[in-house]
Amino acid sequence: MKRLSSLRVRLVGIVFLAVAPALVLLLCTGLSSIGFIVGLLALAAAWVGGELFILRQIKALREAIKSLASGKLNTRSGLATEPTELGELARNFNLLAENLEQQTVDRERNEKSLLSRAHQQTVVAALGQFAIVASDLTSLLNQIVLLISQTLEIEFCSILELRPESNTFLLRAGGGWKEGYVNVTTEDTGHASQSGFTLISGEPVVVRNLSSETRFYAHQHLLDHGVVSGVTVAIQGHSKPFGVLGVHTSYERVFDEDEVHFLLSVANLLGMAIERQRTEPEIQKLAAFAKHNPNPVLEFSSEGMLTFHNKAAEKISKLLGQEHPETILPPNVAGIVQTCLATGQARLQLETRPANRVLSWSFYPIMPSQVVHCYVEDITDRLTLEEQFRQAQKMESVGQLAAGVAHDFNNILTIIQGHSGLLMSRANLAPAMITSIQAISFASERATSLTRQLLMFSRKEVIQPKQLDLKSVVDNMSKMLQRLLGETIAFKCTSSPNLPTVLGDTGMMEQILMNLAVNARDAMTKGGTLSVSTGPISVSLDYVKVHPDARTGLFVCLQVQDTGCGMDAPTMKRIFEPFFTTKEAGKGTGLGLATVYGIVKQHSGWIEVNSHLGKGTTFKIFFPATQKVVETPAATTVVTDGELRGGYETILVVEDEPVLRDLAQLILQDCGYKVIEASSGVEALTIWQQHQGNIDLLLTDMIMPDGLSGKDLAKSLLLHKPQLKVIFSSGYSVDDIGIEPNLKEGPRFLQKPYSRTTLAKAVRESLDS
Numbered sequence: 001m002k003r004l005s006s007l008r009v010r011l012v013g014i015v016f017l018a019v020a021p022a023l024v025l026l027l028c029t030g031l032s033s034i035g036f037i038v039g040l041l042a043l044a045a046a047w048v049g050g051e052l053f054i055l056r057q058i059k060a061l062r063e064a065i066k067s068l069a070s071g072k073l074n075t076r077s078g079l080a081t082e083p084t085e086l087g088e089l090a091r092n093f094n095l096l097a098e099n100l101e102q103q104t105v106d107r108e109r110n111e112k113s114l115l116s117r118a119h120q121q122t123v124v125a126a127l128g129q130f131a132i133v134a135s136d137l138t139s140l141l142n143q144i145v146l147l148i149s150q151t152l153e154i155e156f157c158s159i160l161e162l163r164p165e166s167n168t169f170l171l172r173a174g175g176g177w178k179e180g181y182v183n184v185t186t187e188d189t190g191h192a193s194q195s196g197f198t199l200i201s202g203e204p205v206v207v208r209n210l211s212s213e214t215r216f217y218a219h220q221h222l223l224d225h226g227v228v229s230g231v232t233v234a235i236q237g238h239s240k241p242f243g244v245l246g247v248h249t250s251y252e253r254v255f256d257e258d259e260v261h262f263l264l265s266v267a268n269l270l271g272m273a274i275e276r277q278r279t280e281p282e283i284q285k286l287a288a289f290a291k292h293n294p295n296p297v298l299e300f301s302s303e304g305m306l307t308f309h310n311k312a313a314e315k316i317s318k319l320l321g322q323e324h325p326e327t328i329l330p331p332n333v334a335g336i337v338q339t340c341l342a343t344g345q346a347r348l349q350l351e352t353r354p355a356n357r358v359l360s361w362s363f364y365p366i367m368p369s370q371v372v373h374c375y376v377e378d379i380t381d382r383l384t385l386e387e388q389f390r391q392a393q394k395m396e397s398v399g400q401l402a403a404g405v406a407h408d409f410n411n412i413l414t415i416i417q418g419h420s421g422l423l424m425s426r427a428n429l430a431p432a433m434i435t436s437i438q439a440i441s442f443a444s445e446r447a448t449s450l451t452r453q454l455l456m457f458s459r460k461e462v463i464q465p466k467q468l469d470l471k472s473v474v475d476n477m478s479k480m481l482q483r484l485l486g487e488t489i490a491f492k493c494t495s496s497p498n499l500p501t502v503l504g505d506t507g508m509m510e511q512i513l514m515n516l517a518v519n520a521r522d523a524m525t526k527g528g529t530l531s532v533s534t535g536p537i538s539v540s541l542d543y544v545k546v547h548p549d550a551r552t553g554l555f556v557c558l559q560v561q562d563t564g565c566g567m568d569a570p571t572m573k574r575i576f577e578p579f580f581t582t583k584e585a586g587k588g589t590g591l592g593l594a595t596v597y598g599i600v601k602q603h604s605g606w607i608e609v610n611s612h613l614g615k616g617t618t619f620k621i622f623f624p625a626t627q628k629v630v631e632t633p634a635a636t637t638v639v640t641d642g643e644l645r646g647g648y649e650t651i652l653v654v655e656d657e658p659v660l661r662d663l664a665q666l667i668l669q670d671c672g673y674k675v676i677e678a679s680s681g682v683e684a685l686t687i688w689q690q691h692q693g694n695i696d697l698l699l700t701d702m703i704m705p706d707g708l709s710g711k712d713l714a715k716s717l718l719l720h721k722p723q724l725k726v727i728f729s730s731g732y733s734v735d736d737i738g739i740e741p742n743l744k745e746g747p748r749f750l751q752k753p754y755s756r757t758t759l760a761k762a763v764r765e766s767l768d769s
Contacts, residue, residue, distance in 0.1 A: 064093060064713055120258070168183070231259070232245065235271045238271075293310055296309065304335070481513065492531040508599045535559075537557045554625040647671070652676045656701060680708065696728070699763070710730075
């Protein structure tokens with residue numbers, strides 16, 4: 001049976017086998033052939049039935065299977081309506097073919113979608129690379145428009161830039177638009193426009209048919225180009241939005257989810273690129289701030305490793321004699337860094353002292369990046385300036401105290417000198433009495449010299465400035481200084497030619513030289529050399545930065561240098577303090593250098609001192625230079641007691657100290673004047689009214705009780721009698737008590753302490769002027 005090749009032959013064989021026994025029986029028995037004929041008919045019927053009802057359907061299924069196998073997935077059997085088993089088989093075949101076709105369609109769709117996504121991702125990546133290297137925003141926008149148009153196969157692409165100042169969008173870049181639209185077309189930012197609606201909503205806006213859109217109106221440039229469908233997405237920046245990205249077609253198109261996500265990705269990328277270009281100048285500025293900062297800037301990793309340092313850090317390392325900033329880091333810098341990151345707290349003003357410098361380190365943790373920024377400052381000069389400032393404040397306070405002490409002493413010395421002068425003017429005094437009075441007078445003059453030095457230190461002494469040639473002052477003092485120094489000390493004097501003049505008091509300049517020479521002599525007990533030199537110097541701004549007392553300009557420098565024992569640092573800090581001395585008790589007042597300090601300050605100069613133990617001391621004194629001619633001093637006439645002239649005028653003496661008031665009255669009455677006394681300014685006004693202004697001269701103290709000073713009293717009386725003569729007297733200086741410049745001239749101011757001769761002369765000269 002297996003060798004039969006067709007269903008038809010198989011059916012014939014089966015029928016033949018079925019009727020063969022009957023045929024044999026028929027031939028053997030000789031029965032009629034009618035039965036045989038019936039059997040042949042049955043065989044023919046079976047043949048025809050198999051052909052019509054089985055073989056044709058099977059042939060149709062075979063052809064369908066061949067067609068399906070050839071790749072025609074839309075092939076169907078055509079026997080789905082057959083009610084037989086073969087119809088059921090045909091229906092199952094059709095279902096199989098439909099499933100294969102659907103799977104193939106889905107696979108092709110997915111493959112196309114994946115390919116499209118891959119293409120879109122490639123485009124986004126390419127735009128990202130381009131955005132990183134592109135510095136021109138216009139080129140970036142044009143490249144984005146081109147790639148979007150090619151990727152999505154759309155006709156129109158637009159990038160609208162937000163212009164907040166005009167509340168409009170500008171078509172900054174685009175593709176497919178007619179000439180004259182790009183960089184010209186504007187659109188309102190309100191929600192009534194598609195772009196405004198997109199920016200306000202913050203979501204992608206998909207338009208299938210613009211003519212039926214009801215959420216917003218169609219802008220004219222879209223209508224001009226026949227736009228039907230489109231998608232718009234917002235371009236957001238970190239700080240503010242940039243605008244809107246849109247794609248459009250002139251036919252109805254359904255944009256799928258992948259295409260919308262692609263546009264969102266491009267918009268986000270564009271927003272980040274624009275934000276980077278916006279912030280890049282700020283980043284570059286911050287980077288330049290760290291790179292070009294004149295102070296060292298360093299960065300440490302979380303492990304405490306130095307990962308960055310600027311040129312200033314290298315510079316300060318070389319200044320300290322090192323090649324790399326790592327060699328000057330504070331001890332345990334890794335521990336400091338880790339502590340800052342662990343606690344989130346900064347470590348400030350950590351001081352180190354490498355190579356005689358003071359460095360201040362401040363560590364700031366940057367928690368997001370887990371690094372520590374460090375800023376270094378060389379505070380050596382600042383600490384020096386602060387120390388010098390504190391020293392100056394201390395000297396100023398001591399100066400004010402010294403001025404107050406000198407004022408009180410001057411009042412006392414005025415009494416001593418005045419009464420001793422009165423006694424000396426008496427006739428027929430015993431020799432012993434004269435000797436005692438002279439001793440009192442000499443002692444008071446010595447005390448007066450001490451108070452004068454205190455006033456010089458506190459810069460309250462009255463100076464008589466004039467144009468001086470400092471070289472001449474030094475030359476005039478050289479012989480005296482040589483005798484003062486003695487034979488064991490060599491004296492050298494050098495001066496620069498064409499030395500500028502200075503405005504100063506000759507006596508005070510001589511006092512400076514004398515005091516410095518005495519100090520130098522005492523420092524050179526075994527002999528040595530004292531060198532005095534003068535020369536011009538131009539002070540620059542760089543010099544001022546390291547010498548806080550200095551000023552820019554032209555100065556004359558007086559330098560006094562000795563080869564003595566020198567001083568240590570603690571001593572140098574106190575050398576200008578009044579009454580500070582390193583000498584044995586009874587061998588120094590401690591006012592020598594204090595006086596020098598006061599005189600120099602009073603002449604608007606400054607002092608620089610350099611000294612080391614065993615290497616001597618150098619004083620450099622700077623005075624402002626002038627270009628005026630040296631003044632020739634006028635001849636002075638010495639007046640003796642015998643030449644003093646008195647008079648008969650009326651003098652009003654106003655003094656709150658009773659003893660001083662009585663002294664002035666005695667001296668003036670002894671000279672023949674009529675004296676009226678007052679203890680205050682208020683009392684003096686009452687007396688003036690009582691005498692109806694019949695007073696020729698007012699002698700008044702400056703500072704008095706009851707709120708009316710001597711200056712105010714004089715102004716009030718001068719209003720009633722302009723020709724009234726006025727003499728002010730005070731233990732302070734004219735600068736300290738604030739007298740107008742015109743009252744400083746002549747004998748209008750009488751400095752305490754004064755003697756009988758000084759007072760009588762001042763009164764007479766004032767009345768005669």
